Each structure stands twice: as C-alpha cells, then as structure tokens.
Amino acid sequence: MLRIYEGRLRARAASILLSLEGRLDRIMQGWLLLAGLACAARIATSPIRGPLDAGTIGPYLLLIVAPFASMVLALRWFAEGDRLPQPATRLARIGRWNNLELNAARQHPLYGANGIMVSLLIGMLINVPVRAAEYLAAMPALTGKVPAWLSTLNLLMTMDVVVFTSLYTVAFVAALRRVPLFPRLLAAIWISDLAMQIVTAEIVAGTPGLPTKVAGALHALLEGNVKKVLISAALWLPYLLLSRRVNVTYRHRVPA
Template sequence: MGKTFEKLNLKSIALMGSLHRNLRTIAVAWILVMSFACGLRLAFSATDIVFGWSAVAAVAPYFLVIASPVAVLFLLLRIFPANGLFAQPEIRLARYGRWRELSCLEANGHPLFGTTGMMASLVIGMLINVPFRSIEFLMAIPALGSHPPLWFSDLFTLMAADLIVMNGLYITAFVMAIRHVPWFPRFLLLVWGVDLCSQLAIAQLVAATPNVPAAVSSALSGLLVGNLQKVLISAAIWLPYLLLSDRVNLTYRRRVRVQT
C-alpha cells in the first residue's frame, strides 16, 4: 500500500510539473481547438449570418468564450507570481481539528507542501471543467445568426454570459491553487455557490420565457441539470478534503495537525 501511494504521489508530482511547464502550450491548443469548434457552430447557426453589425454581434460571444479564459489565466499568473508569499486571511473559517501554525518558510519546506497527491486531481479537474462546459454549451445552444427571435437572443446572451463568467472564475480558482494563494479554499467554495445560484436562476428564467420551442427548452434543461449535478458532486467530494486534508491545511492555511 505504501509503495502504491508513493508511486501515485510521484506521478502527481511529474504531472503537475508538466502542467506548469506547458501552460502556454495548453493555452494555444485551447485557442486552436475552440476556434475550430466555434467556427463549426457558427456555420450551422439558427438563422443565416448576413455581413454587417449583426454578424459581429453573432461572432462576438464566441470570441469572448475563446479569449477570456486565456486572458484571465495569464493576467492572474502575473498577479500571483510563482513562489510568492501571500498573507493569511485574518478570520479562520476551517476550525475543525487541532492545528499548529507555521511560518511561510516552515510551510514551504515541508514535504506535504504543494498541489501534488489528491490535490493534483482537484487542480486538473478545475482546469478540465472549462473545456467540458464550453463544448457542452456549443453542442446545446445554436449560434444566433443575424435575425434571431427575441426570446432566443435573450436566452443565448444569458447562457453565453454564464459560461464566460464561470470559466473565468474556475480559471481564477485554478491559478490560486497552483500559486498556493491562501484564499483558494474559500474562493472555490464561493465559485461553487455562484455556479449553483446561476444555474437555478437561469432555469427559472427559461421556464418563465414564453414561446420557447420544446426542443430548445429540453436542450437548455439538460445543460443546466448537467451543470448543477457536476457542481453538487464536486462540492460533495472535495469540500471535506479542503477542510480536513493535511496537505491543504499546510499549503493554504500554513498549519499542521497536532498529534494527540
């Protein structure tokens, strides 16, 4: 059992090292793949695209879907530099257990410090969540075109805005995690809460919107239910880990468990 755990830990170390080295490559791959996917979606828009401002309005949301995660990623990598020393929050929210506070230098030198082990799964999961949600959006929601009905234009704008904002928030949580920012656990909890409230609010608006065809309503409902399920499952799995994990408490709260 000990050897298996050690092998998994070494693999997570190698995986996270590769992730750090290849963030630019990942960003370029994202731009290329999503540009192709968005172009394909636009080619089969709900109404014909006519050259002019209406075409710009149809294309602009997809440009933001592609560009905003990359912009947020590299902006936050500059805001939170590697090996930066960040102040702890003044008020502790995770109070369960008995802990001993460490200095930044003591915590950074501890063998458990960092985003390896199980923490690597959470970090990669947050990053993968962005392309998964984006592809689901492209599959479920047709492009506007130049002359969409008003109800569809409103729903599309709402769903696109939700995708862009939530992708930005998950990328923010990802950067905070890999740069060991102490606010990361509570920020991720906030993101989950925003995500849940957003999906529930959109579901109510969709239900209250008249003249929505059954096929569109079904596709939107499936997308919203899928998003809700992913958030609830993620929170159920990872919230106890964020509260109780020795690695999380050491890396983000600068403390170790007191042995009794």
C-alpha cells in the first residue's frame, strides 16, 4: 500500500514538473497581466494624491518587468543546464560520495528535478507574487513631495522586492534546468535576503521623523520576512545537502 502511495506521489510530482516546463511562456504572460493589473489598482487607490510622474510609475514598472526579464535571461544563461561545469570546490562535504560523469548521472533513476524538488520549485515560484503582494499592500504610490522617511522607505522596499523577486526567479530556472550551482545559488540568496531585511530596518529606523506606528508596522513586516527566510532555510538546507536526488542531479555524485 505504501509503495502504491509513493508511486502516485512520484507520478503527481512528475506531472507537475512537466507542466511547469511546458508552460513557462504562459506563466510569464500571466505574471505580466496580473502584476500589471495589481500595480494599476494600487496606483488608483493610493491615499497619497497628486500628479503621476516617473517617480510614481517607475517602481511599479520595475516590479512588473524585473522578474519577467530575469526569467527570460535565466532561460538563456542556463540553456545548457547540467552541461555547465561543476564548481571546482565542494561546499557540501557531509557524507561520502563517488563522482559520476554527466551521462552516468543522467541515466540514474533519481536524476532530475522531480520528487520533493518539485515542492521547492513551486515554493520559489510562488514567492515572487507573494513578495510582490506584500510590497503593494505595504507601500502606497508616492506622488509629489513626501517626507524623507517615506521616500527612504519606498526606495529600500522597492529595491528589496525588485532584487529578490528577480533572484528567486533565476534560482527557479536554475533548479528546473539542473544547473550545478543551484544549491549554493539558493543559499546565497537566503543569506542576501536576511542581510537586506536587517539593513532596511537599520536605515529606516535611523531616518528622522519616522512615525511610531510606521516603525512598528515595518518592524513586524521585516521580522516576518526574516522568519520566512529562516524557516525556508531550516526546511530545505538539509535536503539540499543530503538528498540523493539533489546530489545526483546537481552534483553528479552518489553515496559511496
């Protein structure tokens, strides 16, 4: 009975993986449509009224275009996928492993971004609209003259959402295309994400005139972001280090 259940799970994961690979164009088109509508709605409902200018529209254009452009570029960068060279220095040293040639790795039953890896793929992809939605909910569209603290906060929050929606998109494509550097790329993104939350909190907290209510809300938002990154790392880092599928697919090695 357990084997039947496991077989169904593997088949379901394989089906989702094929769907992701075959619908990347639709995913990108859907992102442009939904993100564009969400940004337009945010501008229309902003409590800060004034004439629209480049400073108002620019952050939303970046939010819409950056993940799309990142996926297009990543699909080009990683067109060779697993043919890209293995890193010269191994960082994942836990366990004893035997290296495989690429063709031998491809023939291994565990080769590919299947199984539990599909959950990680979906998580990275979903992180993009979730992060964008949090940004749209937290930041009003700015027009005209605004307080220095609000301008600083808007700049940092826009930088955060644009950079990390783009990076998680690149990591998604790297995982999908079985790029050898994917595990350490994702780890580097987690570290950078944590650093960005801390830097944002420090800079904004030191900006004169920051209202107490805004400071409290910002602290809660950044703390939530830090917790999400830490939880993701705690859940997935052991898997990325020890999983036989990950080691076969991305590091081309099997247990000794």
